[in-house]
Amino acid sequence: MEPKPIQVEVIGKKIILKMPKNDADVKFVLTLRYSKWNKDGYFWEIPHYPGNLERIQQHFGERLGPVIRHETIPTESYEQSRKVDKNQVLVIKTHSGRIKLIFGYNATLTKTIKSIPYYQYDLKNKWWTIPYSEQFLEEVKRKIGELGLVMVFEEEKKNTEVVAKVSPYDIPNYRKCPEEYVHKLEERRYSEGTIKAYVPLFEEFINYFSKSTMEDLGEKEVMEFSRYLVMERKVSSSFQNQAIDAIKFYFEKVKGEERKYYHVDRPIRGKTLPAVLSEEEVIKILRVTKNLKHIAILMTIYSAGLRIGELINLKIKDIDSNRMQIRVEQAKGKKDRYTILSQRTLEILRRYIKENRPFEYLFEGQGSTKEIPLRYSTTSISAILSKAVKDAGIAKNVTVHTLRHSFATHLLERGTDLRYIQSLLGHESPKTTQIYTHITTKGFDQIISPMDGLDI
Template identity: 40%
Template sequence: MKKLDLKNDCIGKNPIIRIEFPYDFELKELVKQFPGCNWDIKKKVWWVSYADNRLTELITFFKGKVWLDYSQLKKVEIPKAQPVLPPLIASLEIEINKFEDWMRNKRYSESTIKTYKDAVIIFLRFLENKAIVEIENEDLEKFNKEYILARGYSSSYQNQVVNGIKLFFQNRRGIKFNPEIVYRPKREKLLPNVLSKEEVKSILDSHQNLKHRAMLCLIYSCGLRRGELLNLKIMDIDSKRNILIIRQTKGKKDRVVPLSPKIIELLREYFKAYKPTIYLFEGHKSQGKYSEKSLESVLKQALVKSGIKKPVTLHWLRHSYATHLLERGTDLRHIQELLGHNSSKTTEIYTHVSIRSLQKVWSPFDDL
């Protein structure tokens, strides 16, 4: 009889039960049928929320179908439910809408507008719809301690919230809140995730579907962000000059990257087969651009076919592109321009994951 291993884990601060098993299509389809079962993209595992009676439910559901090994499953304390925040009142909704219009008029990106708007909304709801003119800096400190830190959110999220709240109050007059004395938290210094050239080749060669292969190859060969690939139009490819024009990317900038002869040949083959009309990569049933969700699915399928177990994302291909350029001796300034970074400090992080210099380092262990 097939076996499922049940283990403890957490998502954020919420306890879960991992359901582990070697890949088996029929077993996967059975596990999916358990009520409330989810697939975690990052952890690459099926899971259900933890509850005192969850094991009994699992045993009842899978009885006679599979053998459950719950020897590693332990009883855990379930954290108290977080208080529900009140909905935003109408007068504050009007202020939020004005703020949204102001950002859009200032040509902020739609993703930034949504992030900042959501940040201000959750802040005002946390303060239980306190009048804007009565909000003080101490309220933000309380929000940071009792909402952001209490829920274990990252410093990156905290920075986004602070940025949104500061911008909102910079556009208000006659208030007690002073945005100028608000300080942002220190960012975590995380190294980029990089794949070996062999791993990249395995991922790129995994798809027989020409469109899927072309999308992944173009991301790696040009160091593209996900949105940059999906926003590409046919006119952005200059095959005579062997360049790709990436228009109005992060920071409202255009940039140019070189196209290798191999990628141009692949794109020509793709173009003949699919005949896109406006966007370089279009949806199956329309002339609109390919969806983000579908592109992520393309990568997931490639990882399964290539047998790579790492929690690879599309951005890993961009990181790998930059690191592999550096390892081949490309000047850091050129890499900065190719990636579209404003600051050279952003690009310098790849020097910490490049193995070109590390391979020259002698280890004293070799002399023992």
């Protein structure tokens, strides 16, 4: 009796493989990325990536029966398939921090949307998006009511069908990022954070094409990988953009090729509004924080508008109590700047330094010595703030960067000129600072840290 031929069916983006158990064949199937055994159907599921079907045909040869291909019907997105009545406005809160609005032509409502900062119109899908905030949502809701329309509000359903990132255990002969790539990043003085982001992104790219040599990778592979990130991995726009930047760095800086535009669907970054604490919420956070060092850390970040990386790099010498300024060296963009030193923060810092006696860095980690001073960890700072936010009973999604946004917003509310806020934050472009809205007219010497206005 002849053995039953091995069956292969192609269904959209999946390859279904039915075969008798054989150690050599199983070993081969496991080399195909993201292949998995379906114990209910007794078959293997393999992604229909370019080259996978050809590799299966080559491996099984004459043992393979005819490949069965099933026709698939293209599916529309949920919003595209929805029918919106002419008197309805579909308002969807997305996971990316924006509000999507779908409605028939209405000049008045369109004008309202255009008055909101960072609005966008998607020409392909025929919908508007704006940054999510309770204020903007209420503004849109009010206008819809005034126009006699009906608002249908929904929250975007989370897509759980996401392909996980490939790990060194998923494929044989996993390739590490070339040393020359890391050395070039260091040579060009990229920040530690950028290096930590670029290296795993480039590793994912080269291992996605594990059967290809580095010399064979080019524009076609960049385009294919970009589509994979969007369609299979379901990554965010910012993640996709950073992945492309990491790949471009290899071709342009490491290999020395000319700067090139890769014709991929590189997404527009949807603008979102940062979460901001009220002054009352900042007071609550500081009041529930009892440890002197922890209070000093949170006060310094908020009162000077620092990034978390700037805070851990501060040295004792950077605190200028005579000019009431803090020097921030080699911040984002490799630029130095000065920001303000709050009188209250200075008093807390003096108490903290007297008690903790740091050697070089203003805030040092465990095991720090005079010979080898160690910076405080960013994860510890995040943990300090998370505990304080929880203890204060604040439900907002608060990160360390929220304190920086709150600093800028509170300065603006107290009448500080936006141009000086730009200088204090170290923004290269005024457009970045305009998210905090209006421009007023006060000089640098008139700026008082919002910390000094808090009743604590």
